[in-house]
Amino acid sequence: MRQAKHRFFLAFMTVSLPLAGALLWAQGAGRGGSSSSASGLELSAINRSVDPCTDFYQFACSAWTASNPIPADRSRWGRFDELQERNNDILRRVLDQAALGREPETKKIGDYYASCMDEPAIEKKGAAPLETEFKRIAGLTSLDGLPELLGTLHGIGVGSFFDFGAEPDFKDAKMVIATLDQGGLGLPDRDYYFREDVKSVETRSQYVDHVAKMSALTMPVRGLVEKARFDDATSAADAAAVMRVETALAKGALDAVSRRDPVKVYHKMTTAELQKLTPHFNWARYFRAAGAPAFQSINVAEPDFITAFDQLLGSTSLDDIRTYLRWHLVHASAVILSSAFVNENFQFYSATLQGTKELRARWRRCVQYTDSDLGEALGKAFVKEAFGADAKADTLSMVKEIEASLEQDIDSLSWMTDATKKQALVKLHAVENKIGYPDRWRDYSALKIVRGDALGNSERANAFEFKRQMGKIGKPLDKSEWDMTPPTVNAYYEPLQNNINFPAGILQPPFYSAKADAAVNYGGAGAVIGHELTHGFDDEGRQFDAKGNLNDWWTPEDGKAYDERSSCLVNQYGSFTAIDDVKVNGKLTLGENTADNGGVRLALMAYLASSAAKAAKELDGFTPEQRVFMGFAQIWCENRRPEYERLQAQTNPHSPGRYRVNGVVSNMPEFQKAFSCKADAPMVRQNACRVW
Numbered sequence: 001m002r003q004a005k006h007r008f009f010l011a012f013m014t015v016s017l018p019l020a021g022a023l024l025w026a027q028g029a030g031r032g033g034s035s036s037s038a039s040g041l042e043l044s045a046i047n048r049s050v051d052p053c054t055d056f057y058q059f060a061c062s063a064w065t066a067s068n069p070i071p072a073d074r075s076r077w078g079r080f081d082e083l084q085e086r087n088n089d090i091l092r093r094v095l096d097q098a099a100l101g102r103e104p105e106t107k108k109i110g111d112y113y114a115s116c117m118d119e120p121a122i123e124k125k126g127a128a129p130l131e132t133e134f135k136r137i138a139g140l141t142s143l144d145g146l147p148e149l150l151g152t153l154h155g156i157g158v159g160s161f162f163d164f165g166a167e168p169d170f171k172d173a174k175m176v177i178a179t180l181d182q183g184g185l186g187l188p189d190r191d192y193y194f195r196e197d198v199k200s201v202e203t204r205s206q207y208v209d210h211v212a213k214m215s216a217l218t219m220p221v222r223g224l225v226e227k228a229r230f231d232d233a234t235s236a237a238d239a240a241a242v243m244r245v246e247t248a249l250a251k252g253a254l255d256a257v258s259r260r261d262p263v264k265v266y267h268k269m270t271t272a273e274l275q276k277l278t279p280h281f282n283w284a285r286y287f288r289a290a291g292a293p294a295f296q297s298i299n300v301a302e303p304d305f306i307t308a309f310d311q312l313l314g315s316t317s318l319d320d321i322r323t324y325l326r327w328h329l330v331h332a333s334a335v336i337l338s339s340a341f342v343n344e345n346f347q348f349y350s351a352t353l354q355g356t357k358e359l360r361a362r363w364r365r366c367v368q369y370t371d372s373d374l375g376e377a378l379g380k381a382f383v384k385e386a387f388g389a390d391a392k393a394d395t396l397s398m399v400k401e402i403e404a405s406l407e408q409d410i411d412s413l414s415w416m417t418d419a420t421k422k423q424a425l426v427k428l429h430a431v432e433n434k435i436g437y438p439d440r441w442r443d444y445s446a447l448k449i450v451r452g453d454a455l456g457n458s459e460r461a462n463a464f465e466f467k468r469q470m471g472k473i474g475k476p477l478d479k480s481e482w483d484m485t486p487p488t489v490n491a492y493y494e495p496l497q498n499n500i501n502f503p504a505g506i507l508q509p510p511f512y513s514a515k516a517d518a519a520v521n522y523g524g525a526g527a528v529i530g531h532e533l534t535h536g537f538d539d540e541g542r543q544f545d546a547k548g549n550l551n552d553w554w555t556p557e558d559g560k561a562y563d564e565r566s567s568c569l570v571n572q573y574g575s576f577t578a579i580d581d582v583k584v585n586g587k588l589t590l591g592e593n594t595a596d597n598g599g600v601r602l603a604l605m606a607y608l609a610s611s612a613a614k615a616a617k618e619l620d621g622f623t624p625e626q627r628v629f630m631g632f633a634q635i636w637c638e639n640r641r642p643e644y645e646r647l648q649a650q651t652n653p654h655s656p657g658r659y660r661v662n663g664v665v666s667n668m669p670e671f672q673k674a675f676s677c678k679a680d681a682p683m684v685r686q687n688a689c690r691v692w
């Protein structure tokens with residue numbers, strides 16, 4: 001259940017965090033999904049005492065935020081969480097049925113879910129399921145054995161020291177090559193190891209406490225393996241060692257803003273060149289242990305990080321290395337071990353870092369893990385229940401209309417020369433789209449699921465996925481694969497494939513409903529489609545061409561004009577306060593903000609050009625244009641805990657919902673006109689930004 005998302009995966013929102021056991025999941029009863037209004041807008045969410053021209057988000061959402069407090073087991077609660085909750089209810093029904101074991105087709109997901117739900121069995125085992133890997137780690141008696149050990153640990157999903165996987169070659173995207181990247185940190189981002197403000201210093205000390213507590217929980221099994229006795233001092237020393245190792249790794253790691261630049265994370269070299277970087281680590285043996293096929297060249301995303309890794313090996317005791325590996329094994333396994341591990345993991349990653357008050361109910365967690373590990377087997381059953389041919393056809397026609405709007409938009413740009421426009425259209429016309437679910441479902445027959453072995457199932461699922469990734473190296477790219485499971489409430493653009501992807505999970509109310517007014521569907525699902533399409537042309541996406549290759553198709557003057565327009569957005573969003581003294585990071589969120597701004601404009605253009613708009617009248621007290629903006633704004637109604645707000649501002653490329661709404665509409669003369677805002681109204685920016 002520990003899937004690493006690759007770097008340039010541009011999602012509509014962040015629904016998961018790089019934190020074990022801290023994934024967001026729904027809670028509460030959910031609210032039915034269908035609005036009682038004629039348009040499909042949530043009229044009860046609106047606060048009419050607020051002037052839409054003063055604060056559009058507050059107008060569209062603040063009655064909702066007032067009546068929808070964050071459930072105790074959540075760090076955030078928004079309207080898309082309500083939707084995910086409804087999808088989860090379907091998944092739970094499917095899994096409860098499958099767990100009875102009557103249907104051969106759903107036996108695997110049923111066994112997986114039933115094993116995860118069997119709390120008494122998991123409780124009884126305690127830390128014992130760690131024994132095999134603890135023995136393996138204890139068997140590391142010289143640095144010479146590290147390549148084999150890491151190959152094995154990575155193979156079962158234990159992140160440590162670096163990430164190894166498969167990825168399209170940036171400069172020849174039709175082929176998949178091996179890739180090495182930074183990894184092996186327990187805090188959310190490399191900057192967490194170095195920030196000196198009071199809050200950050202406190203977080204580090206809480207992290208060290210957490211590592212010590214986890215270490216203490218493993219002492220019984222470790223004592224057995226190492227035939228020794230341990231005490232609190234051992235745990236404290238363990239935590240200090242982990243912090244030393246991770247800080248050294250973090251020093252060599254790139255920051256999140258730099259990692260958005262594809263040029264900074266593409267360093268293709270031969271395996272011989274890679275070997276020269278690390279006198280202390282033998283790559284050929286590691287690749288063999290990891291089960292990789294033979295290959296000659298590899299993308300070493302961050303050579304400086306690999307050098308730092310080698311220096312660390314040269315200057316760190318074997319004791320510290322074993323301690324670090326034990327920690328990452330426990331960290332990666334915690335959520336599926338006994339309650340002592342689950343609770344301690346929750347305490348740091350959910351309570352401390354995100355402000356969540358309570359652990360999520362077991363079934364919610366088990367639904368989530370089944371989705372992570374057997375997503376396409378579970379998704380197949382979900383699609384049967386929740387996604388019809390009509391929704392697919394409707395979405396497809398909306399995609400076509402929005403693509404036509406972008407074509408028109410590109411044609412009309414005053415700042416772009418004809419040469420670049422021509423190339424932009426070539427790229428646009430090459431965008432492929434995938435809607436709902438895969439044409440061909442993943443075959444899990446090689447994955448063994450054993451009833452009663454929850455951790456083993458998780459490790460075997462990770463091994464299955466790792467092997468699948470290894471199998472791609474050296475082969476042509478398969479664009480039909482999905483990076484999200486069908487029930488997911490999200491969407492993405494993949495620059496290395498130049499395609500947009502919309503899981504069935506998001507093509508539901510409030511994003512889309514066959515019964516809703518077209519204007520509201522364009523404001524919801526239409527804005528998501530426009531957002532993903534615009535990603536192909538944001539500051540990152542624009543560096544890739546129609547075939548997904550990192551290849552500059554811009555004239556220098558157009559590139560410069562683009563950067564000037566982009567920097568307007570950097571300044572605008574960088575001026576928004578996330579929480580207390582923490583601002584939104586304008587550079588980190590630039591791609592998403594560009595996509596949000598472009599997305600709404602394209603959705604509005606497409607709506608106005610549609611047949612539905614021709615005959616549209618006022619509905620629920622709103623004009624058709626107003627309903628497009630309202631449909632968009634109401635996706636983002638949400639409440640966030642302060643701790644979550646801080647974490648997101650420091651790690652998430654997406655802005656908070658309120659700025660995703662107000663940041664966009666305040667840049668749009670179309671909004672000003674639709675709501676008859678005065679020229680000096682707060683929702684009318686004097687220096688409106690516009691890229692697309």
Ligand SMILES: [Zn+2]
Binds near residue numbers: 013531535591592595
């Ligand atoms: Zn996005």
